[in-house]
Amino acid sequence: MRAADMPEVIALDTRVTKLAKADYWDDIYRRFGNHRSHERFFLVAENHTDQAASRLLGFIIGEVRAWEFGSTPCGWVFALSVEPDLRLRGTGSALIEAISHEFRKAGISKMRTMVARDAQLPSLFFRSEGMMAGPYIQLEKDLD
Amino acid sequence: MRLQISTQLAIFAILELAARDGQQVSVADIGEKYSVSSHHLAKVMHVMGRAGLVRSARGAGGGYQFVGNARRTTLLDVVQRFEDMSSIDQHPGVADATAEGQALRQVLSEIDDIARATLGSITIATMRKLVERHGAGGGRRPKPVSSRQRDRSPS
Numbered sequence: 001m002r003a004a005d006m007p008e009v010i011a012l013d014t015r016v017t018k019l020a021k022a023d024y025w026d027d028i029y030r031r032f033g034n035h036r037s038h039e040r041f042f043l044v045a046e047n048h049t050d051q052a053a054s055r056l057l058g059f060i061i062g063e064v065r066a067w068e069f070g071s072t073p074c075g076w077v078f079a080l081s082v083e084p085d086l087r088l089r090g091t092g093s094a095l096i097e098a099i100s101h102e103f104r105k106a107g108i109s110k111m112r113t114m115v116a117r118d119a120q121l122p123s124l125f126f127r128s129e130g131m132m133a134g135p136y137i138q139l140e141k142d143l144d
Numbered sequence: 145m146r147l148q149i150s151t152q153l154a155i156f157a158i159l160e161l162a163a164r165d166g167q168q169v170s171v172a173d174i175g176e177k178y179s180v181s182s183h184h185l186a187k188v189m190h191v192m193g194r195a196g197l198v199r200s201a202r203g204a205g206g207g208y209q210f211v212g213n214a215r216r217t218t219l220l221d222v223v224q225r226f227e228d229m230s231s232i233d234q235h236p237g238v239a240d241a242t243a244e245g246q247a248l249r250q251v252l253s254e255i256d257d258i259a260r261a262t263l264g265s266i267t268i269a270t271m272r273k274l275v276e277r278h279g280a281g282g283g284r285r286p287k288p289v290s291s292r293q294r295d296r297s298p299s
Contacts, residue, residue, distance in 0.1 A: 115265075117257060123265035128215070130273065133262065 001033050001042040001059070008056035009044065016081050028079075032061055039064035041102045045082075045091050058082035060095040064106050069136060074110040075103035080122075096129050114138065145259050151226040153180060153188045158222055159275060161198060161210035162268045168207035188226075195225050212268070219271065220263035229263075231256050 001009075010025050032042040045057040060080045066073035077099060082091045103111055112134055115123050147155075160174050171185040189208055192198045199211045212221075223229060232252045239245030 117261040120264060123261070124215075124218075124267055124270075127265050127270045128267065128273070130277075 057091045075108045077113040170207040214269040
């Protein structure tokens with residue numbers, strides 16, 4: 001990921017989520033883009049063949065987290081997005097494979113993510129990548 | 145969560161047909177692998193045919209064929225043809241008017257939601273990958289009817 005990729009990353013995320021969140025992306029770039037680390041990964045998939053198409057096909061962000069929730073070190077994928085018109089062409093799988101490779105290089109053998117229960121498309125995708133329910137249950141409560 | 149025998153057979157049959165990529169497979173061949181009668185399996189296939197998940201062809205080379213999209217058809221699409229997958233919220237409980245009854249319904253509703261989300265997120269294509277990971281590819285596999293040229297009705 002290069003600084004020049006950020007406008008396209010932010011534009012893709014805004015198109016997909018319908019939410020502009022400049023502060024969030026500033027923080028992500030500061031922690032994951034500008035400050036390279038062997039445990040934090042911000043990877044992009046680029047189009048180098050079809051000149052008419054967008055250059056950025058998608059991105060994935062993840063990091064190694066350890067000992068939270070009693071967990072041994074594992075790789076968390078917390079953002080993944082692919083250009084909507086360019087899906088079902090293997091870009092998401094390639095991004096998953098790329099970050100899996102980075103996690104393995106960091107000595108990590110388990111990758112996790114979290115998906116909203118009613119978000120069927122991401123669920124279908126992560127399941128198709130072989131991801132299954134893990135040993136944790138996410139709990140929450142309304143704060144009055 | 146427990147599934148009825150018919151529901152399990154429907155899933156197994158779809159997996160067998162999806163693995164055959166458009167070829168016709170007879171209920172007898174599927175039944176042989178899972179040790180179930182053709183009669184029972186034919187009833188299951190009839191339900192799936194009405195749901196538009198499989199198509200039957202009679203006569204020589206006849207059998208069943210998966211006609212859904214394996215990357216979009218989920219386990220929930222199959223299971224809900226045989227099981228009541230509606231939320232507990234749609235069924236009255238014995239003590240709905242009490243706080244205890246409402247608390248129990250909240251917990252049971254959570255379980256239902258998770259079950260539906262799980263079944264709804266696993267496609268037939270993903271299940272095929274899981275089957276391959278479990279090494280079932282080396283197990284007994286029904287032969288396509290077309291290669292055997294038998295005159296067998298699918299029902």
